[in-house]
Amino acid sequence: MATRAFDYQILAQTGRTFRLERLPLSSFVAPLALLALWQLACLTGLFPPQVLVPPSGVAKALADMTASGELQRHVGDSLQRLLIGFVIGALAGMAFGATIALSQLAEAAFSPTFLTLWQVPVIAFVPMMVMFLGIDEPFKVAVVAIASFFPMALATFDGIRGVPRNWFEVAKIYRLRLFQLIRRILLPATVPAILTGLRISLTRAWVVLVAAELLAADSGIGQMMEMGRQLFQIDVVLAGVIVSGLIGFLLDRGARWIESRASRWRTA
Amino acid sequence: MALLASTLIAGCSGSGNADGAGAVKTVTIASIAFPYQGKQVFNGLNGVVIEQGWLKEQLAKKGVDLVFSPVSTAVGGPLINEGFSGKRIDFAAYGDFPAAIAVAGGVPLKIVAPVGQGQDVYLVVRKGLPANSLADLKGKRIALHRGRPWELPFSKLVDSKGLKLDDFRIVNINPAATPAALESGSVDAAVLMSDGLLFEQKGIARVIWSTRQAPADWRMRAELFGRKDFVDVHPDLTQIVVEAFVRAAAWSSDEANKAQVIRDTARGAMPEEIVAKDYANSDIPWRERFSPIFSPALRTHYHSVADYALERGLIRNKVDADALLDDRFVKQALKDLKLEGFWSQSAQEQR
Numbered sequence: 001m002a003t004r005a006f007d008y009q010i011l012a013q014t015g016r017t018f019r020l021e022r023l024p025l026s027s028f029v030a031p032l033a034l035l036a037l038w039q040l041a042c043l044t045g046l047f048p049p050q051v052l053v054p055p056s057g058v059a060k061a062l063a064d065m066t067a068s069g070e071l072q073r074h075v076g077d078s079l080q081r082l083l084i085g086f087v088i089g090a091l092a093g094m095a096f097g098a099t100i101a102l103s104q105l106a107e108a109a110f111s112p113t114f115l116t117l118w119q120v121p122v123i124a125f126v127p128m129m130v131m132f133l134g135i136d137e138p139f140k141v142a143v144v145a146i147a148s149f150f151p152m153a154l155a156t157f158d159g160i161r162g163v164p165r166n167w168f169e170v171a172k173i174y175r176l177r178l179f180q181l182i183r184r185i186l187l188p189a190t191v192p193a194i195l196t197g198l199r200i201s202l203t204r205a206w207v208v209l210v211a212a213e214l215l216a217a218d219s220g221i222g223q224m225m226e227m228g229r230q231l232f233q234i235d236v237v238l239a240g241v242i243v244s245g246l247i248g249f250l251l252d253r254g255a256r257w258i259e260s261r262a263s264r265w266r267t268a
Numbered sequence: 269m270a271l272l273a274s275t276l277i278a279g280c281s282g283s284g285n286a287d288g289a290g291a292v293k294t295v296t297i298a299s300i301a302f303p304y305q306g307k308q309v310f311n312g313l314n315g316v317v318i319e320q321g322w323l324k325e326q327l328a329k330k331g332v333d334l335v336f337s338p339v340s341t342a343v344g345g346p347l348i349n350e351g352f353s354g355k356r357i358d359f360a361a362y363g364d365f366p367a368a369i370a371v372a373g374g375v376p377l378k379i380v381a382p383v384g385q386g387q388d389v390y391l392v393v394r395k396g397l398p399a400n401s402l403a404d405l406k407g408k409r410i411a412l413h414r415g416r417p418w419e420l421p422f423s424k425l426v427d428s429k430g431l432k433l434d435d436f437r438i439v440n441i442n443p444a445a446t447p448a449a450l451e452s453g454s455v456d457a458a459v460l461m462s463d464g465l466l467f468e469q470k471g472i473a474r475v476i477w478s479t480r481q482a483p484a485d486w487r488m489r490a491e492l493f494g495r496k497d498f499v500d501v502h503p504d505l506t507q508i509v510v511e512a513f514v515r516a517a518a519w520s521s522d523e524a525n526k527a528q529v530i531r532d533t534a535r536g537a538m539p540e541e542i543v544a545k546d547y548a549n550s551d552i553p554w555r556e557r558f559s560p561i562f563s564p565a566l567r568t569h570y571h572s573v574a575d576y577a578l579e580r581g582l583i584r585n586k587v588d589a590d591a592l593l594d595d596r597f598v599k600q601a602l603k604d605l606k607l608e609g610f611w612s613q614s615a616q617e618q619r
Binding site: 047048049050051127130131132134135136216218223226227229230231232233234 | 372
């Protein structure tokens with residue numbers, strides 16, 4: 001089970017909590033330095049301000065697009081796709097992960113295929129998905145669902161397989177039924193792994209969604225950036241970069257908060 | 269962050285190279301290219317310039333390399349604009365609207381030589397859709413790759429019918445992705461160049477409108493654009509580049525070379541008969557098709573492009589159309605090549 005050990009490692013690494021409040025000052029150094037460097041590059045005058053847009057230009061683009069409601073519309077469309085796709089993908093991933101973890105037959109049958117597909121970037125499926133699903137909402141929801149399915153399935157699988165074997169033996173002695181086994185033992189024991197899986201799925205799904213919107217969409221934050229690129233409105237492109245980065249950061253942060261609350265409850 | 273810093277530094281030093289007077293090592297010309305027999309081939313005048321080899325020789329005499337930079341039609345103008353803004357390319361033969369976008373976006377360009385008389389734009393609907401006019405497409409999905417030259421004629425059509433872009437669901441996909449979208453019904457219609465005729469021939473779509481039914485000025489145009497800083501600092505190199513394009517135009521305008529021009533234009537892009545049909549449709553005499561003359565119609569066209577794009581909010585700053593035109597190189601080339609009077613002065617008004 002070399003792959004499992006490897007996957008564990010990934011989850012452990014990405015799952016390590018990083019506390020902002022512990023580093024109040026130093027965490028602002030990088031973004032501030034970046035801003036300063038950016039502004040400095042603009043001041044050199046090597047490129048006209050439309051090409052190398054200064055931070056203030058991007059702020060103005062953000063303000064203008066917020067005032068016109070354009071930004072909210074794009075962000076709203078993207079978040080709606082994320083929510084629907086994520087719920088579908090995460091639930092399916094959990095069910096699948098639990099199935100291959102609990103049944104050796106299912107594991108033997110599905111896990112090689114699953115581990116192969118997991119290695120394929122979701123974006124590689126886009127042309128085929130456009131053929132079958134068109135370029136409307138079902139396509140984008142499906143992209144999100146697929147992107148969240150894999151990390152979720154893996155996390156669930158590892159979470160359940162991580163439950164010590166003797167706990168199952170205890171369950172057997174107490175003659176717990178499947179439902180009770182899930183409720184009394186599996187659920188509490190796998191909550192941390194599953195929450196980590198949810199967080200990874202969510203942030204990964206967001207990145208993939210923005211990329212898919214760049215390729216084919218009529219709205220959404222990715223499409224806003226693509227349109228900006230095509231019409232050479234670099235301020236709009238950069239505004240999109242900042243907004244999508246910020247949303248990704250907040251999604252991750254929110255999920256970590258839930259994760260830490262949940263694990264606190266568990267240790268209490 | 270280190271990455272960003274290095275990009276910025278690379279960007280600055282790159283531009284330094286390109287602009288230092290007399291320090292030019294390469295002249296880079298970007299243009300749409302098509303994959304053909306495992307290579308990227310340039311069609312139109314770019315292909316002829318490469319074939320003739322004259323430009324490469326002349327630049328080599330000055331110790332300057334010639335690089336043709338291929339751009340896929342799936343990306344087109346926006347990629348060329350990024351190249352111009354990063355000062356990575358010096359010339360590009362490409363469309364009117366993307367060039368206006370670049371100029372409005374703070375990348376000054378100049379038209380140093382016209383490369384044709386405009387191309388027709390087609391509105392097609394997917395097979396089986398009973399629409400016969402733009403009005404029938406209200407509320408339907410139309411594939412339109414934004415920022416490409418065919419956006420303006422389409423926008424003018426929409427206006428002329430008293431409609432708005434919002435009356436349709438505009439789907440921003442490139443021409444390469446369009447046939448699959450039409451076939452699967454993901455889009456109901458598409459705005460295209462001569463690919464529209466190709467899709468009709470293949471039975472995927474049906475042409476319901478083209479710029480042939482509109483005033484001559486609605487056709488999209490392409491020219492040889494030069495980066496203003498480069499043209500200003502290196503008029504000698506610009507003159508050689510323009511002369512090469514005028515030579516190529518003269519060769520292409522010869523009726524005897526018509527079959528080969530059509531054959532070369534078709535390479536990797538579409539069947540020869542579609543190119544021939546598109547050419548025949550336009551009613552432009554063969555001799556005038558590749559005319560490099562700065563006709564009054566050319567000036568009017570760029571005024572119209574600049575005003576219209578600004579009025580529609582497609583560009584955010586006014587483009588000075590007069591400042592865009594720089595006819596001194598073509599005039600000189602015609603004189604040097606003794607081609608004055610070879611092309612008519614007002615070809616476009618003939619239609």
